[in-house]
Amino acid sequence: MSATATSPLPGKRGPGTAQATDQSVAVSAKPVTWKTPVMLALLALVAFVFFGLMGPNQTAEFGISTGGDFFQLPAVEVPAFLGGIVLSVILLGLAAYAVFLKTKGQAAPAWLPITFTVLFVTAFLIWVVGGARTPSISLAGLIAGSVTLAVPLVFGSLSGVLCERVGVVNIAIEGQLLGGAFTAAMVATMTRNPFLGLLAAAVAGAVVSMVLAVFSIKYLVNQIIVGVVLNVLVSGLTGFLFSTVMQANKAQFNSPVGLDNIEIPVLSGIPIIGPILFKQTLVGYLMYVAVIVVWLGLFKTKWGLRVRAVGEHPQAADTLGINVNATRFWNVTIGGAIAGIGGSFFTLVAIDSFTKEISGGRGFIALAALIFGRWNPIGAFFAALLFGFADNLQSIVTIIGTPVPSQFMAMLPYLVTVLAVAGLVGRSRPPAASGIPYVKG
Amino acid sequence: MSDKHPRKHSAGQHAKPVGASPAAEETAAAVALDTAGGAMEPSAVPATAQSGKLPGGSETLARRIFTGSGMVSVLAVLLALIIGGLLIASTDERVGATSTYLFARPSDFLSAVWTAATGSYVALFQGAIFNPLASSVGVQFAPLMETLTIATPLITAGLGVALAFRAGLFNIGAQGQIIMAGILAAWVGFALHLPVGLHLLLVLVAGIVGGALWGGLVGLLKARTGAHEVILTIMFNYVALYFLGYLLNTPAFQRPGESNPISPILDPTAVYPQILGSQYRLHLGFILAIAATVLVWWLLNRSTVGFEFRAVGANPKAAQTAGINVSRSTILVMAIAGALAGMSGVAQVAGTEKVLTDGVAATYGFDAITVALLGRSTPWGTFAAGLLFGAFRAGAVQMQIQTGTPIDIVLVVQSLIVLFIAAPPLVRAVFGLNPRRRKPAKAGRSQKAATTGGAA
């Protein structure tokens, strides 16, 4: 059997061209997988069958304006069955397009899954509302409520982004939120000053983060272990102090002065956008600021370049004179402070006192949001909004009486995350060195 | 966790010339330094690093006790208890009162601190092991029986977490696995009516299958899509929790005439017999937990399946190259881990609680993680850690009744123990046990990097 008879030779290539393209075999090209198209197709099919074919026959009504608005817009009325059919057909079309691209060896462009998600959620909403006893909800209220519920999630996921981008997995977001909530309540009560409470919450979150940093960076304890254990520790600690200190003397320790809404005149009267952008508490405004600052910082500044280098290839950063472990330590600490601020939301905005486990697992939803948002502050922000939306919808559907049990609505963020990590998000890849301790040498 | 890197010790011994010339040994080591460096990262889970057999002979017993993991574990528990005690004291009223004249009479303050801390711990002990104040011997040992009862689900779920750790997988999902097992087991227990023996067996099987499926699904998703098991298991915990909440509001699961989310009581044929008589809650589940420990020990150390698990956990690429089916191992180990956690679910619904509520898993699934970590992911270590944490849990109830110290203190102590155990240098530093190493700390670190190839 002769060797090269069947294998065409690479031709008479000069050394010059050969060298330029040399090694291209070793280059890791981004694989185009079937995961995304298949996932989209399945979801589109689900939408078609449930929201479309089996869609309810009522008309869903969505209120746009609220009483306090600057000008009033009429409510939007959508025939649920027709709306479901139309939207799910578009979804099928998008899925088909993704499949078509895949057959040509191309990945779906970024807008495709985003558009898909928006349309899917819309179709879902029409289906839910259309099938309710009273098929009418206030869209403005729904969205404003979603943003409010998303606030701690956004802060939590920003904490996760900062930590993971620098190479430390932060499972302790839940603990940071809880620590922030507790401290904010306590300090805001004792000082009668919500701003000091906010500051204290940031410090508390940072302290939790420092423990994470010390154990994972100095003592090289597995980061996931530290995170998991820290959540238990903070839960125990706040629970203990709540029972011993706060409950005994609620007036002195657990009746914080809350943060008020700051309304920006005129702008806050714009329908839908007004309440979410211009009628927020300080924490709410800080959320928008934090998202933008973290994004700019990570991707446009010297600090961000170094942070990302440490998270991707710590040895390379080290050989360029960047102190890997110090960078990690401070980033994780800042992350904790941000999550702590998010935690203050629970006791300074949402509820007027601290209770045990007040964060209720939102730290884990924040973790999910950061993964769903592909380790990007903006992505994490929108993912958190989506999860806040699901959270809000859950309480609304109970009120308007839909056939969907509220528990399933509550499950949604978690199921979406499972789909996300299993491939819907496709090419997402975490920072290469995330979770790996750096030891010199 | 000094046996976390067995290589570290043995490298030291290795450098002592045996037959080869010192120079040759040195070169060999230098080669290892230059070539192995960076190639091997420290394994994801410290506990997986222990190979089946470790060299025993050359280290003296005394040295091992004082520098070894055993001592660190004891000291870690001690340190955690001290911190917990200080926390208890700091919120104690008498301590607060005496602190106002601290400088005038410091002895009052110190004795108040001592009383507050020890008072709680004595109550904890009485609630966990032995209550000398009780009327009869049988009642005096009732706390110990309660400890064993509470330890039962901790042990089996802990074994599930530990087994997954050894295969390099972080099973944060024991909580969800317990819930799914509880759902299935409870349903078989109250909805079916079967003969004695068969019914209980079916309950057990249903629970184990429930846990195995819920765990195995995570394994399947990881093997097929590469999704990270930590995220998957966390998410699955919540899915299971809400699913349980939903079921308990459906006619199929809700006790008739009850508006609370609680299931009917399981048939008498479907529950574990109380092994030491009806005065104690201790049930057959504890015996099964011992059996499970033996089984997991055998599986890990004496079976080809365990060899595969450990190989996949320590170096999946090498395992694959040696012909081990990594995907299959991942699915299988998660299924077995889920099955073990499932036994905890069965112990809860068929042993301790005898009904299904939305609190069926309590926090056992999360405690199981700390149990496995404290037990260093070895079967018997996990067993012992399960007993310890079971004692904390049982004693905490008594403590709260007697001294008003909230149960939450147990969470604090428990998590501190795990943190300290994971960082032996910290514990040794606190107790001043490593003065030699303090100074050349930097060199020490580099050496470790060199010998473990830990350039990561």
Next chain:
Amino acid sequence: MVRVLKLELRGITKRFGSLLANDHIDVVVEPGQIHCLLGENGAGKSTLMNVLYGLYEPTEGEILIDDKPVSFRGPGDAMAAGIGMVHQHFMLVPVFTVAENVALGAESTKTGGFLNLDDTRRKIKEISDRYGFDVDPDALVEDLPVGVQQRVEIIKALVRDARVLILDEPTAVLTPQDTDELLDIMRQLKSSGTSIVFISHKLREVKAVSDTITVIRRGKVVGSADPAASTAELASMMVGRAVSLTLDKAPAKPRERTFQVKDLTVIAPSGQHVVDGISFDIARGEILALAGVQGNGQTELTEAILGLQERVHGSIMLDGEELLGRSVKDVLNSGVGFVPEDRSVDGLIGTFSIAENLILDRYDQPPFAKGISMSPAKVLENAKTRIGEFDVRTQSGSLAAGTLSGGNQQKVVMARELSRPLRLFIASQPTRGVDVGSIEFLHKRIVAERDHGTPVLIVSTELDEVMELADRIAVVYKGKLVGIVPAGTGRDVLGLMMAGISPEDAAPTDTSHADKLPAENGHPGTDTPETPRTSTASAEGGDHV
């Protein structure tokens, strides 16, 4: 304009615990020189350079720049002092662009700490123009060929105004042609006033470019050498004894061709054909060496044979049985011995005991297991035998395999694979990172397996190893087979073939004596292209030590 540095290392000692990696090393790098540190793998060269670069703190000794002692607490200090380093494993962030990588650590910023990458792009362009590099500042590093990545590393050092450039084994990943270009760049840098510390164990390159050679052995300086010294002389200095430069190897006695690969194609997840229609066969009692620059499909080819690759087309026949589509376990059980190229990643489990590693692919077979129950006693017993047989230097089989030196680790892998009856033996990079003593031993065992009548496939990127072991040489380039040539083929021809030039074009026009084996590359008349080399080969053959 040119600030020239004199660099001196005085009495540098570096200990890692009980291990002495550098022992009172003195080196003086004169300004504007190419100073070579020559030494075999593990001699302590990289450690020394990491000390110089501030990555390690020396246990003893000092570094002097222009006769003034300096102390580096980190690479930042070293860079500030004018020292730049190109590491053996590139220190580039794969997901960053070239500009981002170059900027990292020495960023130009606008107000507010915002990056000014335009400034970096301009600098890259300047340097690229000066040295004739063709580098796009906005390309992602992970998309660049290795040779270009190396240039990015050099740019990184030059942007930081490095006056002394340390190049750590820079040619390990390059084709002979790329290597020549690199040597040119080094000369160019030297003429523009940059001193270069060139770390290598490849004698030919060292001789070609160095002004001064310092030889390091077992952490000590054993002397200086003149670049004009003979290869054999340098080799014996480096190794510490007279080196037998050729392997005693009887001519192959090939028998029936029991292993055939036909039209083998492997498709990567990216859709690329990483192995592209390769066909060859190997006879019993014959060694076929697969030569080529790293990353031209060799890894995928061997993995495809073992069943580790997913998308494979073609046919792989062993003794008339098709191996394709079978599981790894099946392939191993059918008598294929496999030594993977990266033993610490694929071949061994560092935390497992040596004994366990010695049965890694037979843990579930008798006598080690009955059903699913294993017998630890049998495992240890087997370890004793193999450790003795393969001269693994260890105290006990129950020690973790990670404690062994590279050479001894490789012996463990080799012992495992060779301790059962084989019908095919595949070894990738059998002696990479292995000390000289072990190399000889391992090569002898490979030849012994051949003489035992097993078809042997060796994959090596070290041309010297290929030339030493092979009975026939197959060269791959970009996943395709360039050709199969007889053992005696010259280095220059092989070098050109490794760059994708077909054997006819690569061969010099003269024809010479035919080897024992006819060429098998299927081209008419190719049983002749071969250069007379017997006289030079022995001298050059020592290169890889």
